[in-house]
Amino acid sequence: MxxxxxxxxxxxxxxxxxxxxxxxxxxxxxxxxxxxxxxxxxxxxxxxxxxxxxxxxxxxxxxxxxxxxxxxxxxxxxxxxxxxxxxxxxxxxxxxxxxxxxxxxxxxxxxxxxxxxxxxxxxxxxxxxxxxxxxxxxxxxxxxxxxxxxxxENFGSGQSMTPGIAAVSRRPSHPPGEAAEVGPLISFTRSNLAVHWGSAFHSLLELAEACDVPVRWSCRTGVCHNCETGLISGSVIYRPDPVEPPAEGNLLICCSQPQGDIALDL
Ligand code: FES
Structure with missing residues (x-):
């Protein structure tokens, strides 16, 4: 060129x-x-x-x-x-x-x-x-x-990350302010925190943020994959569907909701 x-x-x-x-x-x-x-x-x-x-x-x-x-x-x-x-x-x-x-x-x-x-x-x-x-x-x-x-060419995306290590939380992780008492149990394994999913959240990313669980993200709409995270157990549904699916064994937390109890590598 x-x-x-x-x-x-x-x-x-x-x-x-x-x-x-x-x-x-x-x-x-x-x-x-x-x-x-x-x-x-x-x-x-x-x-x-x-x-x-x-x-x-x-x-x-x-x-x-x-x-x-x-x-x-x-x-x-x-x-x-x-x-x-x-x-x-x-x-x-x-x-x-x-x-x-x-x-x-x-x-x-x-x-x-x-x-x-x-x-x-x-x-x-x-x-x-x-x-x-x-x-x-x-x-x-x-x-x-x-x-x-x-x-x-890498641009605005990356391999699956380990945000619990790569990012630093200003506060220790904690249950969200309005903690639900029913609903699927979400285990943030690296943060040693388990909380119930509640209807106040639109995505697992929102729940993680409410708990001060270290996360990384960019587009928040399933395009960039910066939020790609390991799914240790359980399953999720996507709303909206990502442009490209995450790697096998991973999920995009910015546009997913739990289907039952799940454990995340966060
Ligand atoms: S933040 Fe971009 S795909 Fe989740």
Whole structure:
């Protein structure tokens, strides 16, 4: 990527640009949720140099409310004659228009690349939640893509964390101010605290915060995975569904509620 290209990339994302490999190979830009941010910077760079390489833009989102840069991407792709785009919504809204706002219902997986006829000898750049990236890298490698052509970029997401260790609580953990006496029992194992779930809370994150249990979060809507936590026992339901599911054995506390007693690695 040239300095001139970098200068034309919007300032807000310039710092996040991973280096594009030079050459003639097709470029496949893959993202989910806010992972589109650094990938968009790459698309800007390719558009600025008016590349003649084949460009594939593949993005997964929950619906149009959580589909960042949709119009900007469409305009950039129009300037690249060799480009193709595919958008998957996991939970489209009634007003979302198939073939206009999105192409298919579902999530981005290796099957999408097969269906679209993406060339496996392309350079792949992938950004999204950690589970999304690792699953896709393994899947694409199994599909025949050379590992050194699979590039991932961390942005606003991370592996499953151990917030009880990584963060410091200002106060010792304690039951919430309005402690419920019935309802599922929620065990915060690292904090050595067990409290009952109550209807005052919309998510396990809210309950943890009310207890001063150390937590980390960013989007609070199931997009970034910063709140991803180990689920030691029990099960949860999601409201809303995350854009990408957490890794097996984990949960996203920002958008989940317990289904019965549960124990968390918090
Ligand atoms: S997924 Fe972003 S805070 Fe939970």
């Amino acid at each position: 040239t300095i001139e290209c970098l200068a034309q990339v919007p300032h807000r994302v310039a710092a996040a640009i991973p280096l594009l490999r030079q050459g003639e190979r097709p470029v496949v830009l893959v993202s989910a949720g806010i992972g589109a941010t650094p990938i968009l910077a790459m698309l800007h760079a390719l558009a600025a140099e008016q590349t003649r390489r084949e460009i594939w833009w593949i993005h997964g989102a929950r619906n149009s409310s959580e589909h960042p840069f949709a119009a900007e991407v469409r305009e950039l792709l129009k300037t690249l004659p060799g480009s193709r785009s595919h958008i998957r919504y996991s939970a489209p809204k009634p007003a979302d228009r198939p073939t206009v706002d999105f192409d298919r219902v579902g999530r981005v997986g290796v099957h999408v690349f097969e269906e679209m006829g993406v060339p496996p000898d392309a350079d792949f750049y992938i950004c999204g939640p950690a589970a999304f990236m690792s699953g896709l890298v393994d899947g694409l490698a199994g599909w025949g893509v050379a590992r050194d052509r699979l590039h991932t």
